[in-house]
Amino acid sequence: MSENVDVVIAGGGVIGSAIAYFLTATPGFDGSVLVVERDPAYGQGSTARSLGSIRQQFSEPTNIYMSQFAIEFIARLHEYLSIDGRTPDVGFHERGYLFLASLEGRDALRGNHAVQTACGADVVFLEPDALAQRFPWLDTAGLGGGCLGTSGEGGLDAYALLQAFRRKAEHLGARFIDDKVVGCTCRGGRVVAVHLRDGGQVACGSLVNAAGARAAEVAAFAGVQIPVRPRKRFVFVFDCRAPMIEHCPLTIDPSGTYFRPEGAYYVCGVSPPPAEDHDCLDFDVDYRYFDERIWPVLAGRVPAFEAIKLFNAWAGHYAYNTLDQNAIIGTHPAVANLYFANGFSGHGLQQSPAVGRAIAELIVYGEYRTLDVSALSVQRIVDGRPLREHNVL
Numbered sequence: 001m002s003e004n005v006d007v008v009i010a011g012g013g014v015i016g017s018a019i020a021y022f023l024t025a026t027p028g029f030d031g032s033v034l035v036v037e038r039d040p041a042y043g044q045g046s047t048a049r050s051l052g053s054i055r056q057q058f059s060e061p062t063n064i065y066m067s068q069f070a071i072e073f074i075a076r077l078h079e080y081l082s083i084d085g086r087t088p089d090v091g092f093h094e095r096g097y098l099f100l101a102s103l104e105g106r107d108a109l110r111g112n113h114a115v116q117t118a119c120g121a122d123v124v125f126l127e128p129d130a131l132a133q134r135f136p137w138l139d140t141a142g143l144g145g146g147c148l149g150t151s152g153e154g155g156l157d158a159y160a161l162l163q164a165f166r167r168k169a170e171h172l173g174a175r176f177i178d179d180k181v182v183g184c185t186c187r188g189g190r191v192v193a194v195h196l197r198d199g200g201q202v203a204c205g206s207l208v209n210a211a212g213a214r215a216a217e218v219a220a221f222a223g224v225q226i227p228v229r230p231r232k233r234f235v236f237v238f239d240c241r242a243p244m245i246e247h248c249p250l251t252i253d254p255s256g257t258y259f260r261p262e263g264a265y266y267v268c269g270v271s272p273p274p275a276e277d278h279d280c281l282d283f284d285v286d287y288r289y290f291d292e293r294i295w296p297v298l299a300g301r302v303p304a305f306e307a308i309k310l311f312n313a314w315a316g317h318y319a320y321n322t323l324d325q326n327a328i329i330g331t332h333p334a335v336a337n338l339y340f341a342n343g344f345s346g347h348g349l350q351q352s353p354a355v356g357r358a359i360a361e362l363i364v365y366g367e368y369r370t371l372d373v374s375a376l377s378v379q380r381i382v383d384g385r386p387l388r389e390h391n392v393l
């Protein structure tokens, strides 16, 4: 293949597909869009292995506003992603998050709560006695309080959202191909061509890096380094002998261990401590992790979880930003037409509508026109200035 394309997107997961959609849907954009995806069945990318949850409970306003746009986007999905009058079903259901704090963590949780409410998030702070009253299944020993999202949080089918973005983008003229970006040619501080695994070359006006956990590889083709590494995360599915807990939010223990109902079961997980969090691209599940790390915490926090049985498990990869676990969005000062949409760590699914819109605005207008996401700029990475987000999972 040898052709000319206005925008090439490396990676067609939920982020690449959202960008393709917003670009082709932007009034005044009449360029060509080519999405190159190395794994068109999406068996290995982060999106299909995600939990698909959306929350407003971040500590950084930009992250809160991005998730708020996700909720608005889903509420108006028919306006954005319907084709010939048919709206895709992405299975969204509203369910709050419940962030629990230890006695020592109480002030930090209150601080986050103040930021969230100032940003318009519908989140309440609950004292330990209010927690006990509202969630009688919870052991509140050692807790200093909790924050509960009372609307605007929940979960969806991540794979369905990816496909909905992709189908609408294709409907509007974007082209998706089964290939791999294996290099690029740069001249004068710009990417001028992208090299494909099949031997073809595509001359391009811009290149978007949406390569998920492999984003650093694609950045390196243009001579740029980004601190994004593949880091494995396990999700465990368990069955509980006691009747299902009623009104169970996605609950995060102060240890970082989380759980939530999933159909007739529960899903749970926890990120490893930094010293054990190594770069890795395999999908092996370490079942001891559940027995040794997760179950003791679950049983301590919810007495009904004393008697549970592991039912299933899977592994996926965060595109982990080692600087600050936040997204990296925008252009690089050294390569003007290379756009980054990377490093989402554990919260990229919910940011996909806002990122798709933001990158499309940057490409078409050269500036953010709706939500300014410049707090997540590439420049902060170049400067080594972390943007601290306290609520990472």
Ligand SMILES: Cc1cc2nc3c(=O)[nH]c(=O)nc-3n(C[C@H](O)[C@H](O)[C@H](O)COP(=O)(O)OP(=O)(O)OC[C@H]3O[C@@H](n4cnc5c(N)ncnc54)[C@H](O)[C@@H]3O)c2cc1C
Binding pocket: 010, 011, 012, 013, 014, 015, 016, 036, 037, 038, 039, 042, 044, 045, 046, 047, 048, 049, 050, 051, 052, 053, 054, 179, 180, 181, 182, 210, 211, 212, 213, 214, 215, 218, 233, 234, 235, 315, 316, 317, 318, 319, 341, 344, 345, 346, 347, 348, 349, 350, 351
């Ligand atoms: C276990 C787990 C749970 C999660 N839970 C949540 C959650 O509840 N909420 C949330 O918001 N986020 C969650 N996330 C994070 C979320 O899944 C990711 O941030 C999001 O899916 C990132 O989308 P992406 O398109 O960047 O990455 P991906 O889905 O990985 O897509 C990147 C694509 O790029 C392709 N690619 C890579 N290199 C090349 C190349 N050289 N050429 C062509 N194609 C290439 C890959 O094949 C891949 O399909 C979770 C992640 C995991 C692993």
